[in-house]
Amino acid sequence: MYTILENARIVISLLKQHNIRHIVLSPGGSNIPITQGVQEDPFFICHSVVDERSAIYFAIGLYQQTGEIIACSCTSAQATRNYIPGLTEAYYKHAPILALTMSKHPKFLGQDYMQCPIQTSLPIDAVKASYTLPRINDNNDRELVIRTANEALLELTHHGSGPVQLNIEELDSETWVLDRNIKQLDEVRCIHRYHYWDNIDASELNNKSILIVIGDHREFTPAEQLCIERFCHTHNAVIYTNLVSNYYGKYAINGNLAVQSSTQQYFNQNLLPDIVISTGALTGDYGIYSRLNSAPKDSFQHWRVSLDGNVVDTYGKLTRVYEMREEDFFTRNSNDDTENNHSYYTKWLSLIQTLNYDVQLPLSNLFAATLLSKTIPQGSTLVLAIHNSLRVWNFMQMNHRVHSLSPVNAFGIDGATSMTIGASCATEELCFLITGDLAYLYDINALSIREKRNNIRILLCNNNGGFEFKGGNLNDYVDVGKYIAADNHFINSQGWAETNGFLYKKVTDPTQLEQELPLFTSPSDQPIILEIFTSPANEKEAYDNLIRANWHGTPDETTKREIISGASIIIKTIAGKTVLKKIKQIIHK
Secondary structure, rough: OOOHHHHHHHHHHHHHHHOEEEEEEEEOOOOOHHHHHHHOOOOEEEEEOOOOOHHHHHHHHHHHOOOOOEEEOOOOHHHHHHHHHHHHHHHHHHEEEEEEEEOHHHOOOOOOOOOOOOOOOOOOOOOOOOEEOOOOOOOHHHHHHHHHHEEEEEEOOOOOOOOOOOOOOOOOOOOOOEEOOOOOOOOOOOOOEEOOOOOOOOOHHOOOOOEEEOOOOOOOOHHHHHHHHHHHHEEEEEEOOOOOHHHOOOOOOEOOOHHEEHHHHHHHHHHHOOOOEEOOOOOOOOHHHHHHOOOOOOOOEEEEEEOOOOOOOOOOOOOEEOOOOOHHHHHHHOOOOOOOOOHHHHHHHHHHHHOOOOOOOOOOOHHHHHHHHOOOOOEEEEEOOOOOOHHHHHOOOOOOOOOOEEOOOOOOOOOHHHHHHHHHHHOOEEEEEEEEEEHHHHOOOHOOOOOOOOOOEEEEEEOOOHHHHHHOOOOHOOOOOOOOOOOOOOOOOOOHHHOOOEEEEOOOOOHHHHHHHHHOOOOOOEEEEEEEEEEEEHHHHHHHHHHHHOOOHHHHHHHHHHHHHHHHHHHHHHHHHHHHHHHHHHHOO
C-alpha cells in the first residue's frame, strides 16, 4: 500500500533503482508517504531515530562504515532545521547524505498556517544542492519530478560526494493519506551518469538505429570529426545537424525541412531511432524537438554526452549522461573497423534526396535564403538571428562549409548584430548576418561599433513586425499587429546605416535581389546592408509553399491538413475569425 502522493512514490522507486538501501526515519505525519512506502519493502534497511539533530549524525556513522549513500526522512515544520548541524558536518566531510524533507502546499507559506516554515532555506554550506519536487497535476509535472529526482540522487556523488536536500511538496494538508489500491510502485525512468573511467560496453549499440543530434557547437577539430565518423562507420547511425552544429562530416544530414514537413505518425513509422545521442548545446530546432519529445513513452533511449555531466532531459526520455569529451565517448564506443550496413542512414538520405526546393516563392526571407545559400562563399561566417531567420536558413542544404553562429542558446532577440561584428574582427572572410526588422532594431546601436570591418554583410528582412506572431493560428483569434508583433516601429535602416559607413541597398522585388547578390557576396571597401522589403503574407506563403511541396504523412493526416488549410482561407474571408476558430476545433476532434 502506497501514498496518493505521486512525487513521493517516484522518489521511493528511484531510491531502489539507484541502490540507496539505508534510510534513517524520524517520526512525523508529513513524511508518512515515505515512511509507509519503505518500511514494508524488504529492499530497504530502515533505522529509527527520533531526534532529527541526531539523525544526520547517525547517518554519517552508517556511511563511514558502509561507504553507501544514506537517506534520511523527516516531517515538515521545524524538523528540517534540526537537520542543519549534521548536514553541515556532512558537507565538510563530503558524506553523501540524502535529506528527504517535506513541505506543505505553497499556498500555506507565510499564511500563519501550522507547521509551515520554508523548508528549503538551508545554509550554503549545509548541502551541495537543494531540489524541490512539485505536486503532480499533469504529465509535464511528472516529467519534471522524474528528472529532478534523478538529478538530486546523482548529485550526491557528482564532482565529489556530499549531502543533498530533496524536498517533496504535498498536495494539501492531508497528503499522508494512503490508498489500498496502490500496491505497486510506478514504473519510473532511471537516469545514470557515466565517466571516462567507467567500463563501457559498446555492444549495447549493436543492431540499434542511432540518431546523433548535434546542437550549437564550435567547429569540430579533424580528430573529433574522425572519431565520430568512425563510430558511424561501425554502427547504424545518422548525424542530425543544422547550421549551428557546424558539422559537415560523413553520415551527416540536415533533416530540418524533412522533419518539419512530416507528421508525427510518419516520423514514428519511418525515422524514429532506438537511441538518441545528443551533444553540443541547444539546437534551436523545433522540428526534431517536437518529433522526439512527442514520440511514445520509452520508444527510444536518450544518451547525453557532455563534459559538464549535467542532467539535461531535452526530450523527456534521458536514461544516461556520459560526462566525458565527445572524442572519448565516440572512440570508446566504436566496436571495430567492420562497416555497418547503414540502413538507418539510408532511410534518412532517401528522404533528404526527395526534398523539393524548386518551388514558387514570393520575395521573403526564405526566398533570399534559397538564393544566397548557393552563392555564399565557402569559409564565410553566417550569423542567424532567431526565430524566422534561423528557421528558414536551417531548411537549406548547404553544399559547402560555412561557420555558423546564432544567439540560440538564450534564444533572445538581441545580440545577433553585435555577434556578427565581433566575429568579423577575427577573420578575413566575409561575415553574413541574416536578421529581421525587430531583431535588427533591438541591436541597432551595434552599427556604431568602431571596430567594424568591411567584411560585414547584413541581410535585413523587413516584414514590418514579428512574423512569429503572424505566421500561425494566433492571428486568427487576436489582433497581433499593434502590440504583440510591434508593427510600424521600423521604417528602414538607410539613414543609420549610411551614417555609420555602410553601403545601403534596398530590394523590393525578386529580380532586384538576384541583381544585388553578386555585390553582396564579394569583397568591398565598405560593409554592406541589403534590406529586403516583404510582408507577413509573403513570409507565410513562402513557408507554406515549401512545406506543402515536401509534405510526408499518412493519407488520413494529409487529407485533414488539406481540409484545415483550404477551409481556413475561405471561412476566414467569408465568416470571420470567430467562426473559423469553432470549425478548426471541430476538425481537430
